[in-house]
Amino acid sequence: MTDKTTENTETKAASAAGPKAEKLIVSSSPHFLNTESVPKIMHTVVMALFPAVAASVYFFGFRALLLVLVCVASCMLSEYWMQKIRKKPVTVYDGSAIITGMLLALTLPPSFPVFGAFLGSFFAIVVGKQLFGGLGFNIFNPALLGRAFMQATYPVLITTWTSPRTVGHAVDAVSAATPLALMKFEGKLTPLMDLFVGNVAGSMGETSVIAILLGGLYLRYKGYINWKLPLGYLGSMAVVGGAFWLADPARYPSPLFHLFAGGAMLGAWFMVTDMVTSPVTPLGQWIFVVLGGAMAVIIRLLGGLPEGVMYSILFMNAFVPLLNKHTRPKVFGEIKTEQS
Amino acid sequence: MVDNTPTLWYEFKKGLWQDIPPFRLVLGTCPTLAVTNSVINGVAMGLATLFVLICSNLIVSAIRKYVASQVRIALYVVIIALFVTLADMFLAAMFPPISKALGPYVPLIVVNCILLGRAEGFAQKNPVMPSLMDALGIGIGFTLSLAVMGGIREMLGFGSFVNFKLLGEWFEPWIVMILPAGAFLVFGGLVALVNYISHRKTAAGTNP
Amino acid sequence: MNSFAKMFLNLTVVGVVSGVILAGAFHVFDPLIQINKEKELKESIFVVLPEAKDYKVLEKTVGKEKLTVYEGIDASGQPVGIAFKADGGGFQGNIGVMVGLNLDYLKLKGIKILDQVETPGLGNRISEPAFEDQFKNIEITPKVEYIKNRKPEKPNQIQAITGATISSNAVVTNINNAVARVLKTFPKDEMIKMGEQAKPASAESKEHQK
Numbered sequence: 001m002t003d004k005t006t007e008n009t010e011t012k013a014a015s016a017a018g019p020k021a022e023k024l025i026v027s028s029s030p031h032f033l034n035t036e037s038v039p040k041i042m043h044t045v046v047m048a049l050f051p052a053v054a055a056s057v058y059f060f061g062f063r064a065l066l067l068v069l070v071c072v073a074s075c076m077l078s079e080y081w082m083q084k085i086r087k088k089p090v091t092v093y094d095g096s097a098i099i100t101g102m103l104l105a106l107t108l109p110p111s112f113p114v115f116g117a118f119l120g121s122f123f124a125i126v127v128g129k130q131l132f133g134g135l136g137f138n139i140f141n142p143a144l145l146g147r148a149f150m151q152a153t154y155p156v157l158i159t160t161w162t163s164p165r166t167v168g169h170a171v172d173a174v175s176a177a178t179p180l181a182l183m184k185f186e187g188k189l190t191p192l193m194d195l196f197v198g199n200v201a202g203s204m205g206e207t208s209v210i211a212i213l214l215g216g217l218y219l220r221y222k223g224y225i226n227w228k229l230p231l232g233y234l235g236s237m238a239v240v241g242g243a244f245w246l247a248d249p250a251r252y253p254s255p256l257f258h259l260f261a262g263g264a265m266l267g268a269w270f271m272v273t274d275m276v277t278s279p280v281t282p283l284g285q286w287i288f289v290v291l292g293g294a295m296a297v298i299i300r301l302l303g304g305l306p307e308g309v310m311y312s313i314l315f316m317n318a319f320v321p322l323l324n325k326h327t328r329p330k331v332f333g334e335i336k337t338e339q340s
Numbered sequence: 341m342v343d344n345t346p347t348l349w350y351e352f353k354k355g356l357w358q359d360i361p362p363f364r365l366v367l368g369t370c371p372t373l374a375v376t377n378s379v380i381n382g383v384a385m386g387l388a389t390l391f392v393l394i395c396s397n398l399i400v401s402a403i404r405k406y407v408a409s410q411v412r413i414a415l416y417v418v419i420i421a422l423f424v425t426l427a428d429m430f431l432a433a434m435f436p437p438i439s440k441a442l443g444p445y446v447p448l449i450v451v452n453c454i455l456l457g458r459a460e461g462f463a464q465k466n467p468v469m470p471s472l473m474d475a476l477g478i479g480i481g482f483t484l485s486l487a488v489m490g491g492i493r494e495m496l497g498f499g500s501f502v503n504f505k506l507l508g509e510w511f512e513p514w515i516v517m518i519l520p521a522g523a524f525l526v527f528g529g530l531v532a533l534v535n536y537i538s539h540r541k542t543a544a545g546t547n548p
Numbered sequence: 549m550n551s552f553a554k555m556f557l558n559l560t561v562v563g564v565v566s567g568v569i570l571a572g573a574f575h576v577f578d579p580l581i582q583i584n585k586e587k588e589l590k591e592s593i594f595v596v597l598p599e600a601k602d603y604k605v606l607e608k609t610v611g612k613e614k615l616t617v618y619e620g621i622d623a624s625g626q627p628v629g630i631a632f633k634a635d636g637g638g639f640q641g642n643i644g645v646m647v648g649l650n651l652d653y654l655k656l657k658g659i660k661i662l663d664q665v666e667t668p669g670l671g672n673r674i675s676e677p678a679f680e681d682q683f684k685n686i687e688i689t690p691k692v693e694y695i696k697n698r699k700p701e702k703p704n705q706i707q708a709i710t711g712a713t714i715s716s717n718a719v720v721t722n723i724n725n726a727v728a729r730v731l732k733t734f735p736k737d738e739m740i741k742m743g744e745q746a747k748p749a750s751a752e753s754k755e756h757q758k
Contacts, residue, residue: 113512127525152516155670159711185696185713304639304714408554415562422566426573433580436588497668515668 038135042095044222048215049102049270055211056204059164060110064204067117068105074121075101082130096135100124103143103270106205107263107310108150111162116154120146140317141277144310151310161201176201179261180306183253195260206266209259216269228285229278230268234259236293237268244301258297263309267296277317284323292316348473355477361454362485362527363534368454372489373523375445379502382490384438385445386483388431392423392449393458393479394472400463401471407464416459417450424449454482485530492526493517590749592631593618596648596658599628604746606630608733615733619743620648627743629657630734634726638718641665643674645722649688653736656692659683659723664715671715679716682706683723691724 056064079097083090104124108117124146132138150158163176179190179200194200198208205212219225241258258264272278272289279285292312299308359365362372371389376382396419407415428446431439439446449455458478463471494500497517499507516522593603600620607616617632634645643664648657661675673679686692687704694708694716695701708716734742 115512149516152519152521153514154512155515155667156711157512406554406558408551408558410551411555411558415558418559418562418566422569425570429573429577429581433577433584436584515670518668 038096039094041224042099044224045099045219045270046095046102048219049099049106049205051211051214052106052205052208052266053102055198055208056106056110059166059198059207060162060204061165064105064110066114067108067110067112067204068102070114070117071105071108071121072098072101074118075104075125078122078125079130082126083134086130086134088134091135094135097125100129100142100146103141103266104146106266107143107147107203109158109161109202110204111160112150112157116150116157119153120150123149136276138276139320140314141271141274144271144314144317147310148314163201164199164207166199178202178306179257180300183257183261184300184306189253189257190261192256192260195257203263203266206263209265212265212269216265219269219273225269225273226285228282229273229289232286232289233268233272233293233296234264236290237264237297238293240294240297241301244297252301258300262300262307264296267309267313271313277320279320279323279327281324281327284320284327287323287327288316288320291319346470348469351470351473352477355474355479355481356484357481359478360481360485360534361478362482362489363531364538365454365457366531367457368452368482369527370448371445371452372486373520373527375442376486376489376493376523376526377497377518378494379487379490380438381441382486383483384431384435385442386479386486388427388442388446389449389452389454390475390479390483391427392420393455393482394475395423396420396455396459397463397471397475398468400459401466401468404464412464413456413460416456420455420459421450454478489523489526489530492530493522497522586749589618592646592660592662593620593648595660596631596646597629598658602748603631604743604748606734606739606742606746608742610733615729617730617734617739618749619739619746621743621748625748627651627740630730630739632726632730633662634722636718636722636725638664639666639671639712639714643715643718643722645719645726647723647726649727649730653731654687654689656683656686656688656723656727659719661719666712666715671709671712673709673712674715674719679706679709679719688724688727691727692720694720 053065053068056068075097076092080090080092083092101121104120105117108120124142127149128140128142128145129135129138161176161178177186179195179202182188182190190200195207196209198211200207216225216230220227237258238255241253242255244252245254253261272292279288292315295315296308296312299305299311305311355361357364361367362369368389371385375385396416399419400416403415424447427449428439431442431446458474462474466474491501494502495506496514499505499511499513514522517526590603594600597603597620599622601623602621604619604621605616606619607614609615615632617630619630620628622628629648629650631646631648634647635642637643641664643666644662646660646662648659649655650657659680661680664672664675666672666674682700683692683706685703686706689704691704693702693705695705696708696710696713698707700707706716706720
């Protein structure tokens, strides 16, 4: 930013394109027909995430709060920095960077180092969002992209889990296994009640089903999420998981286990529903969630990794432009049959 | 080209920046992505390609007046394959660890577009000396590109540079950088950087 | 017609010249390449059979499969153990392991990971000495097992690498499969007899060079 020659050339290029070129803000999705502004929606989502953050602090201590703060601050800083460099209006306070930061933090293990949280947030905003053109142009959910980058960058740190404080009576509860890993590698099932409350090891914000449901239902009540997306995704997981379970109940866990364990709830309510990275047509949305849910279960049961929610959503994100393009003509016929 | 009669120095120099193979021509990206997880592997690959490129450019240029144009591509491929096989056997005999690390990518130099591209695009229409300079420039540019890719990836992925531990214990290596995904990230970043610099040069009017 | 003759001549000349050059180069380089391969094999055998100074190649064909084992011998020519390769799928690709087996067919003498493409920093820790050394003096009956996050309790157990269960499991499975195959194909008495008849590899390679 102190480089004067850079600024001069950039301004020259901008003025050559037209005096008003730099002020033109091209709008992309999220589009709204009503008067809701982007900041208002985003701040409601932030509100909806508070139960999950509170649960993570309750179960994993103040380190969880520290990680949330680090992620949110790094996301906002990266956004500010990139928008300054790109000479775009600075929209740090519209809340989207805050959501990315919170979501990213909630998918990290509680013991994740602070520099990793910073790096993941930086990647999420710079590569996942700003390089695509900012809010509305990103193909992938930035928080999940940051998480995927961390998964590839620090595969050991991001799979080092700690038990929640509430069960951590053992002195050296340094490493613990997540319910999904216990199921996959040792054939042990965690009681559903523990999963529901969140009294298990796992990513900070994904363990407590009840806290996420509170936030999700609040969003639904406010009318900011389309019921098709979370319910379709979870329904698809339940059906595919149930099919495996019926085929061999001794080997595969019940559908409820699939819904309550791992990132299913957090992904379904807060990541599948991302307005920018989900399809806009009803048929496209159905395809998106059904294939996504099925893929998550298949990765969990047949893949090498214990958890597949993150990759399933990222994978389906890549298809969104295609789904939007090819499902449009069928929209009118489909709505009537689906909603009756 | 501003000059109507390009100098030998120009033929050499253009491969180093203006036509630097992976970043400006986007040729030879397969080895650029596949073997650059360390500086040594990148440089070894670059040198093997440089050797093949010099030999094939020289031969193609020397025999250009005797070649029947209908079968020229077949001839070039045979000539390139000859030198690739020589390089492959030489590495396997003299430097087995490098040969093992590069794996199938040495034989795959045969299908590296840089070689056929320079033979078809340059050596077959130019005398021996310019062809040699062209091969040297492009080959060294390619080697440098691979070294830079390897340097960045090794630094971030292992915390070292040419096997010398550069970053201390505090540094937690970015495993992604030695995986294929890291190769694509670094490659994309470097292409963007090269484009950015040359756009600035063009804007400032320093580039002919 | 003239152009046809030119094409014919072009291809013939280039083909013949290239062929001659390659044949010459092969003549020079191939012995060196063979020596490198043999050296690599020898080193891996000597790692898994530390007392060995030389080895004998024992081969046997069962059905369509050809099984090769290497009998390590010490300086006085006495057998010290057998080594063989165990291949099988890991998390991402093939894991090749050199396994050293005690002559009593009860314990492993050591293993060495030859090839692997596991995740760096996670699965590829199977090729660290800390993991490989665990297999020294491990009993193979009923089979080698791994346990997680705890110290091994039984003489046939090793501890899996934290976070890399799949890779650890693949190594153990490969070893068990290969051990079972070798035990079936080469019964102990037959092995000793075959070993007495075979010549040490160093003697054979000297003959080759002559």
